Amino acid sequence: MSRISVRGFAVASATAVTAVGSVVGVASGSVAQNNDAEAAPAADATLLSDIPVGQQAQVQTASLAQQADAQAIAADASAKKVAEEAARKAAAETAIAKKADAEKAAKEAKERAELKEAASRSAARDASTFTVQSSYSIGQIQAMARQMVPSGQFQCFSNIVDHESSWNYHAVNASSGAYGLFQALPAGKYSSAGADWQTNPATQIKWGLNYMNGRYGSPCEAWSFWSVNHWY
Known part of the structure; x- marks a missing residue:
């Protein structure tokens, strides 16, 4: 588990986020609910209530910054995936169009060659x-x-x-x-x-x-x- 150091206090990020939600509710404004199934804080983690009041805002800010970073990373990954899919689709459409053009050109060339050969045979015979x-x-x-x-x-x-x-x-x-x-x-x-x-x-x-x-x-x-x- 990563830690956030605030003037000498080692605060576990997950514990800090939980503490912020239950004590202050800054990120979402929601009221924390009791949950008997929640895991107890790690023994070496410092609870938000254990941090001096003057430093609690710094802990909250650091926690929110982590959340924002995580959301930005997720958004970038999603945008990259969409862009890659669009590029694959465009490449496939271009390949299909080129194939159709090549087939058309080959057909026309074949027809011209057949016409030329037929005309030559006709002239030689007649x-x-x-x-x-x-x-x-x-x-x-x-x-x-x-x-x-x-x-x-x-x-x-x-x-x-x-x-x-x-x-x-x-x-x-x-x-x-x-x-x-x-x-x-x-x-x-x-x-x-x-x-x-x-x-x-x-x-x-x-x-x-x-x-x-x-x-x-x-x-x-x-x-x-x-x-x-x-x-x-």
Whole structure:
């Protein structure tokens, strides 16, 4: 049991608090009740009544200060517990939100990759199925493109070709040497899609579609870039 020393008197804290409640009633103003079950004061403890009257107030003040300290410690512990719980809850909510965002991003990336792969497979397959001709009209070239480009992407694809070459697969830029439907520079880039790139618009279409998918993700994303920059 801790003790409070008041000018030479060793007073047990618990005994002092009991004495204050029973004799003075300063802390709460309540009247002490007799209780036969209370433990007797320790033999070496000094009762409040044994302390000179002039020093009793000091004992009472020390006892009340102890009670206030104990209450402050309890309040701090409670506040800390509430703060920790709030922090755990916020962290859990943040983790859930981040997981949802990551899953959404992964799903969108997968869909773009599938679209790109499907478009590439379609272009590779369809480019070789057209009958080779000595020349092609704009209508025939556009018909090829419609069969090779996903329907939801065709208008964007067409917009780019309209601006780059007006669907002329022999178009040449006099100043730069850019060639064909997509004004590839250097013109030899088309060869990655087929050796007949100079005479076969289907080969050029295959190359152009692969280029848009590879660099921008789709013809419509390529067109969005072109609309802002006037090149792609």
